[in-house]
Amino acid sequence: MKKYLLSAAVTALSVSGLMAAPAVANAAVFVSELVYRDGATGPQTPYGSVTITELNADSLKVEVDFTNANTVFVNTGGPHNPFVFNTLYVDQATKPHAAATDDPNAITLDAPVGKFYDAGRGSFENTPFGTFTNEIALNTGNGQVNGQQDPMIFTVYDPHGITFAGIGATVSNTGLLLTTGTGDHFTSNSGGWWFSADIYDGATGKTYNVAARDAIEQIQNAVPEPGTWSLMIVGFGGAGAMLRRRRAGMAALA
Structure with missing residues (x-):
């Protein structure tokens, strides 16, 4: 069940744009x-x-x-x-x-x-x-x-x-x-x-x-732009909140 909830949460966030792919800055x-x-x-x-x-x-x-x-x-x-x-x-x-x-x-x-x-x-x-x-x-x-x-x-x-x-x-x-x-x-x-x-x-x-x-x-590791970190944090925070809401709903139905 946890696996399903996490997958659903990430999918929803991806669709909403909260988990948009981070911009990266690489130098040759x-x-x-x-x-x-x-x-x-x-x-x-x-x-x-x-x-x-x-x-x-x-x-x-x-x-x-x-x-x-x-x-x-x-x-x-x-x-x-x-x-x-x-x-x-x-x-x-x-x-x-x-x-x-x-x-x-x-x-x-x-x-x-x-x-x-x-x-x-x-x-x-x-x-x-x-x-x-x-x-x-x-x-x-x-x-x-x-x-x-x-x-x-x-x-x-x-x-x-x-x-x-x-x-x-x-x-x-x-x-x-x-x-x-x-x-x-x-x-x-x-x-x-x-x-x-x-x-x-x-x-x-x-x-x-x-x-x-x-x-x-040299192969460069992709490093997120500074402004991207806040977007990622918001995305993960939203994922956590959605998981908590889904768990609470499942507990009420039990």
Whole structure:
């Protein structure tokens, strides 16, 4: 009988709209792991990860974290840069994204800033992973003693709109990014590399460039909008009241 009463109550509330499906707010999130290093063959245990969150239609947040607490970003000279990545701006004839007055102000470093600064857009080499279009640099000397701990967090803002992999990008059933889409977005370089960092590795005591080749879209749990919670509470409260009334009616008939 209880099962019937609960089912009837929920059905009635659903019809009345009290138990309407909650609105949810999800942001696209991709994770790219730094699992390759120069001088080694094939992928290794991750040295760190790059998490990209689409905050809204024109802003992305990028966070870089290391797996070892003693690993730091460094300058080691030569074709090594603390952190590099690629942005693809389209329709440059009508939207001059590559102009010096447009792009350098598009990246904002979030706390903790530490020794990081935006080196702008250009051509930055991280051997053997090729060249990249953007660099987050360090304003210190070379070596571990001048290194900067993680996290590195920055926001990329594009008033013309930006996504991580482009509008219409495709992923596999495991979330692996397969193809990029259209519009302004991040991209891999000609060698297929998305990100690269110059690090002092706390696990080995050595310095080298590490890089990420793949990106995985994260499955986001549906989180009700704040205004939806009150609607849900009212709905459950109504369900309880209906159950109590039905129980009282059944008791009177007994």
